[in-house]
Amino acid sequence: MYTLLLVIIYIAFISLGLPDSLLGSAWPVMHRSLDVPISYAGMITVVISIGTIVSSLLSDRLTKKFGTGLVTLVSVMLTAVALFGFSFSQSFIMLLVFSIPYGIGAGAVDAALNNYVALHYASRHMNWLHSFWGVGASVSPYIMSYFLTGGRAYTEGYFFVSLLQIGLTFILFMSLPLWKQSRRVSAADEHYEPIALKDTLKIKGVKFVLITFFGYCAIESTAGLWASSYLVEHRGVPANIAAQFASYFFIGITAGRFLAGFISDVVGDKRMIRYGSLIILLGISLFMFEYRSHSMYMISLIIIGLGCAPIYPAIIHSTPVNFPKRYSQSIIGIQMASAYLGTTVMPPLFGFIVSVSTIGLFPVYLLVLTGFMLFFSEKLNQTLKLTA
Structure with a gap:
C-alpha cells in the first residue's frame, strides 16, 4: 500500500x-x-x-x-x-x-x-x-x-x-x-491534533525553524530571479548565455536533491542543512570574482544550487523529529507560510536595493541571507539540545 x-x-x-x-x-x-x-x-x-x-x-x-x-x-x-x-x-x-x-x-x-x-x-x-x-x-x-x-x-x-x-x-x-x-x-x-498559531509559536525552537526556512527560500528565490540580470548588467555576459546559466542553478538543485537522497539517511537532516549551507557559501564566494571564462559563473551557480538542494527537504523531514509529532502538520503549515513569505518579500527587496545602489551587491546579499539562515539553523540545534 x-x-x-x-x-x-x-x-x-x-x-x-x-x-x-x-x-x-x-x-x-x-x-x-x-x-x-x-x-x-x-x-x-x-x-x-x-x-x-x-x-x-x-x-x-x-x-x-x-x-x-x-x-x-x-x-x-x-x-x-x-x-x-x-x-x-x-x-x-x-x-x-x-x-x-x-x-x-x-x-x-x-x-x-x-x-x-x-x-x-x-x-x-x-x-x-x-x-x-x-x-x-x-x-x-x-x-x-x-x-x-x-x-x-x-x-x-x-x-x-x-x-x-x-x-x-x-x-x-x-x-x-x-x-x-x-x-x-x-x-x-x-495522535495528530491541530493547534492554534499562537500556541504553535510558543513551542521551543519553532520560531528559529521558521526564520531558517524564511532565509532558505529567500536565497533560492532571489538567486533564481536575479542571477541572470547580475551576469548581464555587472559582468557583461551576453543575455542569451546568462539566461542559460541561470537555469543551471535549478539544475544544480534538482540533481543535488537526487544525489542527496542516497546519503541523507546516513548523514542526517541536521548535518545536511549545515553542509548545504557551507556549499552555498562556497558557491557564492566563487561567484563574486570576475572571470575571463564565462563558464566559471555557470560552475558557481551549479555549486550554489547543489548547496541549496538538501536544505528544504531536510527542514521538512526533521520537523516530526524536532517537535511533537501530533503538531507536525500545524508546524509544517506555518513553515510553508514562512517559506512563501521569504519568496515573496526578499527578491523585491533586492530590487529596491538595486534601484538605489547597484546590482553588483547581488553576491553580498546572498551571503548575508545564507549567514542569516545558518545562524538561526544552529540556534535551533542548540535550543533542541537544551530541551532534549
Whole structure:
C-alpha cells in the first residue's frame, strides 16, 4: 500500500512543480498580449503568494478534517481550474481572479504532502520527491516554449498544462481508497491534533525553524530571479548565455536533491542543512570574482544550487523529529507560510536595493541571507539540545 501511495505522491510532486515556472516563461509574451506593463507580473505573484500563505496556515485543520488524500485532490483540482482559467483569460483582471484558486491550491497540497512524507517515509524519499518537483518546474517552460516558438499562443501552453493537472486530478481521485486505508492504519500512532498559531509559536525552537526556512527560500528565490540580470548588467555576459546559466542553478538543485537522497539517511537532516549551507557559501564566494571564462559563473551557480538542494527537504523531514509529532502538520503549515513569505518579500527587496545602489551587491546579499539562515539553523540545534 505504502509503495503504491509513494508512486502517487511522486507524481503529485511533479504536478506541484509544473505551474511554478509557467508565468515567468510566458510573461514576456503575456504582458504584450494583455497590453499591461511588464511589472504587473508582480501583482499576480503577490495574489498567488497570499493564497498559498493562507491555505498553508489552514492546512492543519483541513488535513485533520478531510485527510491528506482529499486535501491533495481538491488542491490539485483548484490549480487545474486556475491554469484552465489562465488559458482563456483575455484581461489582466481575469488573471488576478484565477490567481486566487492557483495560490490556495498550491499552499494546501504542499503542506499536506510534505507532512505526510515526513511522518511516513525516510529522508531519502523527501529529497527525491523534491527532485521530482524540480522536474515539473523544469519541464513546464519547455512546454510553453514549444507553443510559443511554434507561432501559437501562450494560452495553448496553459491549456496543455491544465490538461496534465486534470489528468493528475483523476489519478488522485482513483487513489482516494489508498489514502483512506493509510489514514486508518496510521491513525493509532500519529495522535495528530491541530493547534492554534499562537500556541504553535510558543513551542521551543519553532520560531528559529521558521526564520531558517524564511532565509532558505529567500536565497533560492532571489538567486533564481536575479542571477541572470547580475551576469548581464555587472559582468557583461551576453543575455542569451546568462539566461542559460541561470537555469543551471535549478539544475544544480534538482540533481543535488537526487544525489542527496542516497546519503541523507546516513548523514542526517541536521548535518545536511549545515553542509548545504557551507556549499552555498562556497558557491557564492566563487561567484563574486570576475572571470575571463564565462563558464566559471555557470560552475558557481551549479555549486550554489547543489548547496541549496538538501536544505528544504531536510527542514521538512526533521520537523516530526524536532517537535511533537501530533503538531507536525500545524508546524509544517506555518513553515510553508514562512517559506512563501521569504519568496515573496526578499527578491523585491533586492530590487529596491538595486534601484538605489547597484546590482553588483547581488553576491553580498546572498551571503548575508545564507549567514542569516545558518545562524538561526544552529540556534535551533542548540535550543533542541537544551530541551532534549
